Amino acid sequence: MDIDLITNILFATFKTGTPLILIALGEMVCEKSGVLNLGQEGMLLVGAVVGFIAASVTGNYFLATFCAIFAGMGMAFLFGYLSITLASNQVATGLALTIFGGGLSAFLGTNYIGIGLEGIQVWSVPLLSDIPVIGKVLFQHDPLVYLTLTLFALVFWVFRSTRLGLKIRAVGENPEAANAIGINVQQIRFMAVLFGGAMTGLAGAYLSLVYTPMWSDGMSAGRGWIALSLVVFASWKAERILLGAYLFGFASILHLVLQGTRFEVPPNIMAMLPYVATIIVLVWLSSDAIKTKMSAPKSIGQPYRPLA
Amino acid sequence: MPAQESTMRLHLSGIRKEYPGCLANDDIELLVNAGETHALLGENGAGKSTLMKIIYGVIKPDAGKIVWQGEAIQMNGPAHARQLGIGMVFQHFSLFETLTVAENIALSLPAEESRDMEALSKRIREISTHYGMALDPDRHVHTLSVGAQQRVEIVRCLLQDIKLLILDEPTSVLTPQEVRELFRTLKTLAAEGCSILFISHKLDEVTELCNAATVLRNGRVTGRCNPQDVSSEDLARMMVGEDTPLNQNYQKAEGGETALSLNNLSFAPEDPFGVTLNNLNLKVKAGEILGIAGVAGNGQDELCALLSGEEITRADSIELLGQNIGAMSPDQRRRLGFAFVPEERLGRGAVPNMSLVENTLLSSSHRDLKANGWINYRKVREFARDIIEKYNVKCANEYAQAKSLSGGNLQKFIIGREIEQQPKLLVCSHPTWGVDIGAAILIRHALIQLRDEGAAIIVVSEDIDELYQISDRIGAICDGQLSPVKPTQEVGIETLGQWMAGQFGHDSANPSAVESAHA
Numbered sequence: 001m002d003i004d005l006i007t008n009i010l011f012a013t014f015k016t017g018t019p020l021i022l023i024a025l026g027e028m029v030c031e032k033s034g035v036l037n038l039g040q041e042g043m044l045l046v047g048a049v050v051g052f053i054a055a056s057v058t059g060n061y062f063l064a065t066f067c068a069i070f071a072g073m074g075m076a077f078l079f080g081y082l083s084i085t086l087a088s089n090q091v092a093t094g095l096a097l098t099i100f101g102g103g104l105s106a107f108l109g110t111n112y113i114g115i116g117l118e119g120i121q122v123w124s125v126p127l128l129s130d131i132p133v134i135g136k137v138l139f140q141h142d143p144l145v146y147l148t149l150t151l152f153a154l155v156f157w158v159f160r161s162t163r164l165g166l167k168i169r170a171v172g173e174n175p176e177a178a179n180a181i182g183i184n185v186q187q188i189r190f191m192a193v194l195f196g197g198a199m200t201g202l203a204g205a206y207l208s209l210v211y212t213p214m215w216s217d218g219m220s221a222g223r224g225w226i227a228l229s230l231v232v233f234a235s236w237k238a239e240r241i242l243l244g245a246y247l248f249g250f251a252s253i254l255h256l257v258l259q260g261t262r263f264e265v266p267p268n269i270m271a272m273l274p275y276v277a278t279i280i281v282l283v284w285l286s287s288d289a290i291k292t293k294m295s296a297p298k299s300i301g302q303p304y305r306p307l308a
Numbered sequence: 309m310p311a312q313e314s315t316m317r318l319h320l321s322g323i324r325k326e327y328p329g330c331l332a333n334d335d336i337e338l339l340v341n342a343g344e345t346h347a348l349l350g351e352n353g354a355g356k357s358t359l360m361k362i363i364y365g366v367i368k369p370d371a372g373k374i375v376w377q378g379e380a381i382q383m384n385g386p387a388h389a390r391q392l393g394i395g396m397v398f399q400h401f402s403l404f405e406t407l408t409v410a411e412n413i414a415l416s417l418p419a420e421e422s423r424d425m426e427a428l429s430k431r432i433r434e435i436s437t438h439y440g441m442a443l444d445p446d447r448h449v450h451t452l453s454v455g456a457q458q459r460v461e462i463v464r465c466l467l468q469d470i471k472l473l474i475l476d477e478p479t480s481v482l483t484p485q486e487v488r489e490l491f492r493t494l495k496t497l498a499a500e501g502c503s504i505l506f507i508s509h510k511l512d513e514v515t516e517l518c519n520a521a522t523v524l525r526n527g528r529v530t531g532r533c534n535p536q537d538v539s540s541e542d543l544a545r546m547m548v549g550e551d552t553p554l555n556q557n558y559q560k561a562e563g564g565e566t567a568l569s570l571n572n573l574s575f576a577p578e579d580p581f582g583v584t585l586n587n588l589n590l591k592v593k594a595g596e597i598l599g600i601a602g603v604a605g606n607g608q609d610e611l612c613a614l615l616s617g618e619e620i621t622r623a624d625s626i627e628l629l630g631q632n633i634g635a636m637s638p639d640q641r642r643r644l645g646f647a648f649v650p651e652e653r654l655g656r657g658a659v660p661n662m663s664l665v666e667n668t669l670l671s672s673s674h675r676d677l678k679a680n681g682w683i684n685y686r687k688v689r690e691f692a693r694d695i696i697e698k699y700n701v702k703c704a705n706e707y708a709q710a711k712s713l714s715g716g717n718l719q720k721f722i723i724g725r726e727i728e729q730q731p732k733l734l735v736c737s738h739p740t741w742g743v744d745i746g747a748a749i750l751i752r753h754a755l756i757q758l759r760d761e762g763a764a765i766i767v768v769s770e771d772i773d774e775l776y777q778i779s780d781r782i783g784a785i786c787d788g789q790l791s792p793v794k795p796t797q798e799v800g801i802e803t804l805g806q807w808m809a810g811q812f813g814h815d816s817a818n819p820s821a822v823e824s825a826h827a
Contacts, residue, residue, distance in 0.1 A: 163422060166415055170404045177402030180366060181416040181464075182387030294406045294448075 003133065009253050010137040015211060016249030017242075017284065018083040018148045019044075019203040020226045022228035024234070024241045025155050026199025032159070032174035032236060033192035034299040036093025039079050040200055041224030042101020047072040047204020049105040052113060052215040055208075055296045065144075072201020073194050075101060080193040084186055087303035102218065112215045120215030142210050144202070151199070156238045168192060172297030186302050200224070233282035235292045244282050251277045312393070315341045316378065317472060318363070319502045323372035325358055332358040333369065334527045340472065345494065345504040347514040347535060350524035350548055351744035353702055353714045356369045356507050358400075359524070359573045360474050364396045365389040366781075367521055377471075377525040390416070395465025401457050407449035413464045421467075436463050439493045455486040462493065473497065477742070479513055491517055492800065500782045509744050511540040523547055548746045558756050560796060563593030567764035568733050573625040575610055580706075583607040585614070585788045596730070597755065598767040598793065599691065599779030600773055602682065602808055607788040608768050610650070615735050615766070616648040626732060642671065645732030649723055649739060657722040660711035664703065664721060667710050668692040672729050691728070697722035700750060716747035723751050727758050734758060735766045740774060752778050772804065786810035 023040055030037050034135055051068030083093045123146075125139035159165040167188055170178045175185045203223070205256060208215055225249070234240035251274035259267055286292045316339065323336040332355045340346045350356045352775075361367045365373070365383040372382055376392055376445050382390060394404040403412050411427050414422035422428055422593060429445040436443040441459040449457060458478060465473055475494075479487045494517060498504055508514055514521060515535045525545040531546035568591070575585040585607050592598050602608055613619040614626065617638035626634040633641050638648075649670075650656040658667045669677060677687050692706040699720040703713050710718060719739070722770055739747040739755065755778060768785075770777050775782055776796060783793035784807035791807035806812065 113466065163414065163419055166411055169407065170415055173404045173406055174402070177404065178415075180386050180396075180398065180402040182385065182390055183415070249687075293449075298406075 005257070007133050007136050009250070009257060012253040013142070013246055013250040014141060014145055016251075017245040017247075018145050019206045019211065019223055019225050020230060020245035020248060021148050021152060021242055021308065022199045022203035023224060024208065024230045024245060026203075027228060028231045028234075028236055028238065028241060029155060029168065029199075030192045030196035031231060031300055032118070032297050033168045033189045034175060034304070035080075035083065035189050035193055036090045036094065036296050036301045037076070037079055037083075037193060037196055038091060038228065039075065039097025039101065040196075040223070040228055041220055042098035042104075043072045043079075043197055043200040044077040044101070044207070044220045044224045045105035045218070046075050046101045046108075047201035047229070048208040049109040049112070049204075049215055050217060051201075051205035052117070052208040053108065055117055056112060056115060061209060064209060065120075065202065068205030068209075069198045069201040071200070072197040072204060074197070076193050076197020076200075076244070079197070080190045083303065084189050084193065087305050088252035090301050098224070106217045109215045109217070115214065115215070115295060117209070117213040120210045120244065121204060135298045144206050144210055147202075152238060152242055159238065169297070172299055173300075175299055179304075179306055185306065189302045189304070201223050203227075232281075232284070233279060235282075235286040236295045236297065240282060240285060244278050247281055248274045248278045313814040317344075317376070320359075320363070321371075321373045321375075322361060323359065323374075324370045325355075325362060325367065326370055331527050333362070334528075336372070336524070336529055338522050338529075340503050340505060342471075342499055342503055343599045344520050345498045345506060346519035347521040348505060348507045348524065349509060349511075349514060349521055349543060351509060351547055351716070351746050353526075353717065354524040354547075354744075355527040356524055357476060358527075360476055360505070360507060361403045363389070363472075364394060364474060390468060393471035394474065395463040395468065395470050395472070396466065397458065397476065397478055399476040399478075401461055402674070403449050403457055403460060406444055406448065406560045408448050409452075409460050410445035411444060412460060413445075413467060416464050417467060422606055422719050425696045432463060433465060433643055435466050438593040439463075439466065439496055440489060441493055455482050458482070458486075458490070462490075466497075470502055472503045472505065474507075476507045477509075478506070479508065479510060487513070491582040497575045511535075511543050514543065515540060525549060526624040534741050535701060541822065546661050547744075558752075558778060559704070561759060563596030563764075563780060564762070565594050567594040567629060568592040568766075571625050571627060573614065573621065575614055575619065575621060583610050583788045585610055590783075590790060590793065592733070592764045592766055594764050595759060595762045596780040597759050597767055597778055599658045599775035599782045599796070600766065600768045600777050600785055601782065601804055602768075602785040604770060606786050608785060612648070612650065612678050612735060612768060612787065613738050616639075616646075616650070642729075645730075647726040647731035647734045648669070649719075649726050649728055649734070651737040651741065653713055653718045653722060661709055663699075663707045663709060664696065664713075665689050665706050667721075668695065668725055671725060675729060695721060695724040695728055699754070718752060719743050722749050723754060727754055730761070731758075731763055733764045733766075735768070738770065739767060740769075740771065748774075750780075772801070776801075784808045784812075786812075 023044060027037060027040060047068040050071035051064045053066035054062035079093060080095050082088045083090045113240065120142045121141045122140055129135045167183055171183060171185050171188045179185050189246035207219060212219070230241060230244050234244050255270040255273045258270060318340040320336060320338040323333050326335040336359060348356050349361065358367065362369050365385045365388050374383060400826060408434060410425055413432060414428055416423065432443060432445045436459065441463060442666040443456070443459055443463055449460065452460070478490060482490060494504055506518055518535050521533050521535050522529060525547060535543060570588050570590040573585060577584065583606060614621055617636055621634045623632040624633040628644055628646060631644060633644065655661045659670065665688055668691050669683065677691065679686055689706060695701065696703065696706060701721045701724070702717045713721065736755070739751050743751065755765060767775065767779060779796045780798045781793050782799050782804065784791040784804060786808060787810055791812040
């Protein structure tokens with residue numbers, strides 16, 4: 001393998017990992033507050049189609065990205081209203097959201113199938129992007145890749161050293177106790193769900209405006225589900241989500257590249273590689289049962305209603 | 309009640325709170341003065357906890373007036389209460405186990421006070437030292453003992469400018485030594501002018517600590533007094549009403565044939581914090597109650613688990629009515645006439661989310677409640693109803709969830725369920741822990757009755773008074789070893805104390821020799 005190939009693989013790793021990181025970080029915040037949102041796939045599709053339509057109509061990618069974010073938040077609001085305000089079952093509501101999102105996105109996108117867009121352009125970091133290999137791998141991306149890393153840093157910092165992070169963890173561990181010391185449980189949970197929606201909406205924009213600048217039905221291809229399991233395998237830790245997502249991206253690209261070589265392994269087996277590799281590494285990382293238990297939100301999936 | 313406006317800290321009047329099917333508080337008046345340690349007495353279900361939650365703003369009253377430091381207020385939730393200087397230590401702690409002590413405390417403080425965690429840790433250290441409560445701010449809460457967790461709750465309240473501290477049955481989870489430490493802290497606090505509202509049904513504690521008391525029964529105030537001026541009997545009388553007999557001396561029984569014997573029972577726990585049991589030998593006779601005293605964590609849990617079949621051991625080390633049961637499953641043992649009342653009611657004694665009917669079936673599925681593999685729900689339901697009626701279990705109906713019952717009522721139900729199976733051997737762990745006087749009397753009475761019907765009973769308890777009252781023979785467990793077991797009348801409280809501390813060597817060999825040497 002020559003150096004160009006390696007550069008390209010690493011470059012593509014960042015691209016493939018980015019939407020997973022966005023979705024998984026959003027879901028992590030949501031789950032940390034005690035809400036399991038299984039509607040990621042639906043929110044993702046709606047984000048993608050709304051972003052694409054907005055870009056096609058206005059030609060303004062900045063605006064289109066925001067439209068996708070708001071679409072994700074709209075879906076999250078629906079989920080939050082049902083599962084938090086009305087305290088419905090989170091699993092059922094989440095699954096319904098996924099099905100609803102799939103249908104809604106197909107409906108909205110009917111007239112946009114097959115249209116191509118230029119997509120959001122690469123934004124090279126001045127000077128740094130000229131460094132050989134590293135420049136191409138790290139500093140010649142579209143703005144959303146950098147934004148994703150910034151958002152990762154933000155989430156990491158919030159949970160590591162802010163009061164807000166403490167509040168979210170407290171609400172997710174023991175909502176009754178959180179209420180007793182005066183934390184507004186419903187409010188924190190709702191904000192977390194909305195944040196998750198915004199992140200997934202952004203990931204949707206990434207898919208339809210950067211990754212493959214077009215719209216097709218079900219183009220999310222299960223990324224919402226992969227991100228959901230990534231959160232669990234990463235033991236609700238932002239840095240492991242980052243690692244897991246890039247690892248998954250790397251393995252996905254690797255298997256495409258290897259298929260093009262003389263490598264004699266059945267392609268179906270190769271297609272499993274990203275999943276197997278990610279699971280093995282993250283399971284190995286989370287083998288300390290006590291530490292894993294410490295970071296798992298205890299009240300996840302349990303609706304909370306304050307006493308009358 | 310004549311009180312100066314200036315010394316009056318909290319004045320509730322006409323407080324009413326109704327739940328579906330239950331009037332929890334009815335026209336309640338409560339007056340707490342500055343620096344006063346005020347006991348709120350009452351049995352389980354008397355409405356104490358509801359009233360506390362109203363004061364702390366967790367629930368809103370249907371009617372009534374709250375006057376705080378001379379000003380009528382509307383309480384808008386716990387945050388508001390804390391602002392006013394009201395702090396509460398719940399019976400079930402409201403701590404976050406995965407956070408550190410400092411983080412837990414930071415969460416309950418206003419944002420500006422918790423920004424600098426270094427400074428906060430220092431303040432926590434200062435305050436905990438000042439009030440004699442050792443605390444390490446950096447420890448994770450899940451690594452702390454129950455007593456230490458309670459200290460976190462209290463320090464959390466003390467960090468704010470506290471004027472009224474509410475404690476909901478604070479001593480029910482503490483060892484006697486921890487209780488003494490807590491009382492020292494509370495006395496310091498009261499001396500500094502903080503009012504304390506102390507909920508309990510342990511009268512000796514109230515007498516020791518409090519200088520005012522309000523007694524509730526069935527949601528109404530039934531008495532006010534200064535515990536320093538009245539006897540414990542008077543207090544108890546106000547709590548339970550005129551018609552309940554308070555103290556009863558039961559006849560001691562001799563017992564008959566050996567029902568259960570432990571033969572060199574040993575156990576090495578997998579849990580690193582468990583206690584190793586060493587060659588326990590014990591015989592329990594049919595028709596006697598054998599009491600086992602001891603400080604918590606000395607092997608009681610392990611012994612109970614071995615007896616119930618939750619832990620399995622060598623078959624011949626436990627013998628029930630001539631059969632080696634050491635290796636049998638809990639269900640097999642129950643079929644032989646074994647019954648068990650565990651220490652934890654919710655989760656081990658009963659499934660919290662299941663109804664009483666379903667919980668009835670849980671431990672009595674081998675009884676005559678099934679036919680051809682089908683559950684006969686009519687019979688199960690009748691059985692559950694019988695238990696509820698006979699043991700005076702207060703609940704909405706037999707389909708109420710186990711977790712909706714108060715601790716005492718659930719315990720009556722569990723004890724009833726086990727006793728009504730007419731066991732040959734009943735093992736009870738802490739049968740009246742956290743249970744009010746009326747329920748405790750009922751439970752003890754039921755145990756005595758079962759004994760008189762010829763069952764062997766083992767009672768493991770930390771309540772020494774209770775053990776003296778109902779046990780025919782008594783012993784103690786310390787560090788996984790059993791003391792000698794002797795008829796209760798022959799064991800003085802001093803001796804039992806020594807046994808509980810693990811000193812049972814020479815005394816048991818030849819007590820008369822020791823006594824003559826002293827003489």
